[in-house]
Amino acid sequence: MRSFSKLLTVLVFASIRLALCGRAYMEGDRVKLYANKVGPFSNPSETYQYYDLPFCRPPDGLEHKLETLGEARTRLISRCATIVVDGNRLIVTPYDLSFRRAQEHAVLCTKNFDKKEVQQFRKAIREDYYFQMYYDDLPIWGFIGKLEKEVVSNSPGDSHLKHYLFTHVHFDIAYNGQRIVEINVSTDPAQVVDLSEGVVSDDSAVPAEFTYSVKWHESDIPYEKRMDKYRRYSFLPQHLEIHWFSIINSCVTVVLLTGFLATILMRVLKNDFIKYTRDDEVLEDMEESGWKNIHSEVFRFPPNKNLFCALVGSGYQLVALSIFIFGLACVGVFYPYNRGGLYTALIVLYALTAGIAGYTAGSYYKQMEGAAWVRNILLTSVVFCGPLFLMFCVNNTVAIVYRSTAALPFGTIVIITLIWALITIPLTILGGIIGKNTRTEFKAPCRTNKYPREIPELPWYRNAIPQMVMAGFLPFSAIYIELYYIFASVWGHKVYTIYSILFIVFLILLVVTAFITVALTYFQLALEDHRWWWRSFMCGGSTGLFIYGYCFYYYLARSDMGGWMQTSFFFGYMACVCLAFFIMLGTIGWRASLLFVRHIYRAIKCE
Numbered sequence: 001m002r003s004f005s006k007l008l009t010v011l012v013f014a015s016i017r018l019a020l021c022g023r024a025y026m027e028g029d030r031v032k033l034y035a036n037k038v039g040p041f042s043n044p045s046e047t048y049q050y051y052d053l054p055f056c057r058p059p060d061g062l063e064h065k066l067e068t069l070g071e072a073r074t075r076l077i078s079r080c081a082t083i084v085v086d087g088n089r090l091i092v093t094p095y096d097l098s099f100r101r102a103q104e105h106a107v108l109c110t111k112n113f114d115k116k117e118v119q120q121f122r123k124a125i126r127e128d129y130y131f132q133m134y135y136d137d138l139p140i141w142g143f144i145g146k147l148e149k150e151v152v153s154n155s156p157g158d159s160h161l162k163h164y165l166f167t168h169v170h171f172d173i174a175y176n177g178q179r180i181v182e183i184n185v186s187t188d189p190a191q192v193v194d195l196s197e198g199v200v201s202d203d204s205a206v207p208a209e210f211t212y213s214v215k216w217h218e219s220d221i222p223y224e225k226r227m228d229k230y231r232r233y234s235f236l237p238q239h240l241e242i243h244w245f246s247i248i249n250s251c252v253t254v255v256l257l258t259g260f261l262a263t264i265l266m267r268v269l270k271n272d273f274i275k276y277t278r279d280d281e282v283l284e285d286m287e288e289s290g291w292k293n294i295h296s297e298v299f300r301f302p303p304n305k306n307l308f309c310a311l312v313g314s315g316y317q318l319v320a321l322s323i324f325i326f327g328l329a330c331v332g333v334f335y336p337y338n339r340g341g342l343y344t345a346l347i348v349l350y351a352l353t354a355g356i357a358g359y360t361a362g363s364y365y366k367q368m369e370g371a372a373w374v375r376n377i378l379l380t381s382v383v384f385c386g387p388l389f390l391m392f393c394v395n396n397t398v399a400i401v402y403r404s405t406a407a408l409p410f411g412t413i414v415i416i417t418l419i420w421a422l423i424t425i426p427l428t429i430l431g432g433i434i435g436k437n438t439r440t441e442f443k444a445p446c447r448t449n450k451y452p453r454e455i456p457e458l459p460w461y462r463n464a465i466p467q468m469v470m471a472g473f474l475p476f477s478a479i480y481i482e483l484y485y486i487f488a489s490v491w492g493h494k495v496y497t498i499y500s501i502l503f504i505v506f507l508i509l510l511v512v513t514a515f516i517t518v519a520l521t522y523f524q525l526a527l528e529d530h531r532w533w534w535r536s537f538m539c540g541g542s543t544g545l546f547i548y549g550y551c552f553y554y555y556l557a558r559s560d561m562g563g564w565m566q567t568s569f570f571f572g573y574m575a576c577v578c579l580a581f582f583i584m585l586g587t588i589g590w591r592a593s594l595l596f597v598r599h600i601y602r603a604i605k606c607e
């Protein structure tokens with residue numbers, strides 16, 4: 001138990017990446033360069049260990065970076081986070097980058113590639129592999145080779161692919177006093193070994209000499225600021241410019257549209273109120289129609305209230321989780337390229353907010369006079385986690401088959417399972433018991449009839465699916481532009497750091513969802529269709545389905561992702577994210593509709 005709590009502390013702090021105590025070096029001190037991963041550029045989830053490719057290995061075997069607790073504690077913490085959830089595996093490389101020791105043309109190693117190794121590199125060059133390394137905790141990137149089309153002169157149209165492997169790496173390192181503040185890496189396009197088919201005969205070994213050079217520059221960048229450049233731009237060729245104008249433009253349009261519709265709805269409601277109060281006095285025998293008629297129906301609890309309450313509970317939890325994550329992001333906890341921190345924060349915060357789900361689900365379930373509260377709690381704890389876990393199992397298996405570093409190690413899976421079993425489940429149960437025992441009444445302004453009234457025949461577009469399409473459209477258009485940036489940074493190499501804009505868009509999304517659901521609920525009730533409980537949930541959540549639709553568009557038109565593994569990661573995890581959006585926005589839609597329905601029926605004073 002003690003070691004577990006220690007582990008937990010480590011994990012909690014891991015989300016807060018501390019860049020405090022930097023190492024001070026003396027001239028000539030060895031600073032290790034760690035290789036982290038290689039992988040196809042267009043498939044960011046598909047990462048492999050650097051030494052899966054036959055690069056120069058250190059003479060005395062591979063050494064993994066594993067710091068003990070005795071060493072700098074904060075480094076361990078931040079490293080833990082990245083190793084555990086980010087698929088990072090740091091291995092020492094044989095480059096000698098000793099502090100302030102320049103190198104003109106150092107030889108790393110000479111190799112003779114056999115047939116198999118040549119093919120490995122050919123494949124990697126064809127798939128546009130990049131490598132990533134860490135030097136004194138600073139990440140660097142580069143490509144391992146280049147592919148060129150060579151047109152064969154005497155037969156036009158018949159081109160031949162040249163595979164060049166870079167053999168020379170140049171490092172520019174900046175130091176400030178005794179500390180390292182910046183590193184740039186570049187590969188020399190002139191120093192290559194040609195691995196093309198035809199050039200390399202299949203039996204003889206291909207000789208290659210790997211070299212590197214190092215230049216040291218004095219700099220006045222303060223040590224504390226050395227991470228800042230990673231926030232500003234991307235180092236891989238794609239550069240992300242946020243189009244502020246288009247984001248603001250879309251937000252304003254959506255807000256105006258919402259306001260416009262809100263005004264109309266208000267007027268219609270006002271007319272209704274006037275009509276209904278007059279009805280009571282004068283027009284007693286005139287045939288009534290409209291939402292007033294079904295006042296004895298609207299507060300009939302929905303079918304499947306067990307599932308309904310479980311979803312609503314999870315929805316509350318996910319809203320809270322998003323707000324916490326935005327809070328952390330806005331104070332600058334997450335660095336681009338350090339997804340481990342974000343994922344750890346998500347896991348830990350999800351576990352810690354489980355009580356909210358339990359409490360809300362338990363409380364609503366009790367209010368709706370549900371009896372099977374144990375089943376309700378169990379359902380609450382798996383309604384989102386269950387699908388997520390299944391998806392994780394599938395994807396992890398795929399990653400293991402691919403021998404990718406994206407496969408989480410066994411230890412991490414154990415830790416996550418422990419967190420789930422020892423924190424999430426008990427908190428859900430505790431919350432559920434508190435929620436069940438807090439006496440709250442469901443304050444329905446009207447009594448409910450014993451026997452449900454028949455629902456009039458309705459045109460097809462009043463059915464659930466057409467209504468959901470209508471409901472999702474406006475909220476989706478509010479986030480549409482933003483989605484591209486998020487996708488490009490999560491499923492590409494772009495950098496996204498403007499969390500405040502993201503937060504504003506998120507709030508707009510919630511407000512627009514709430515509003516549009518209320519409007520649709522009004523029209524539904526006006527036609528005397530009283531099954532608004534599930535309908536408002538589905539309509540609110542439909543934006544999640546729109547986002548999933550956008551995934552297909554992004555995959556096919558905006559990205560170069562390919563291969564089983566990347567495809568399975570992309571569609572699998574996006575399905576979970578969209579499920580989360582569905583539950584969260586559905587909850588918002590239903591809650592807003594409940595407020596609205598209570599309000600209008602209270603106003604007409606039905607008895």
Ligand SMILES: *[C@@H]1O[C@H](CO)[C@@H](O)[C@H](O)[C@H]1NC(C)=O
Pocket residue numbers: 172173174182183184217
């Ligand atoms: C690294 O590259 C950036 C951008 O090209 C440049 O501004 C900076 O001076 C370089 N740093 C070193 C140490 O060469």
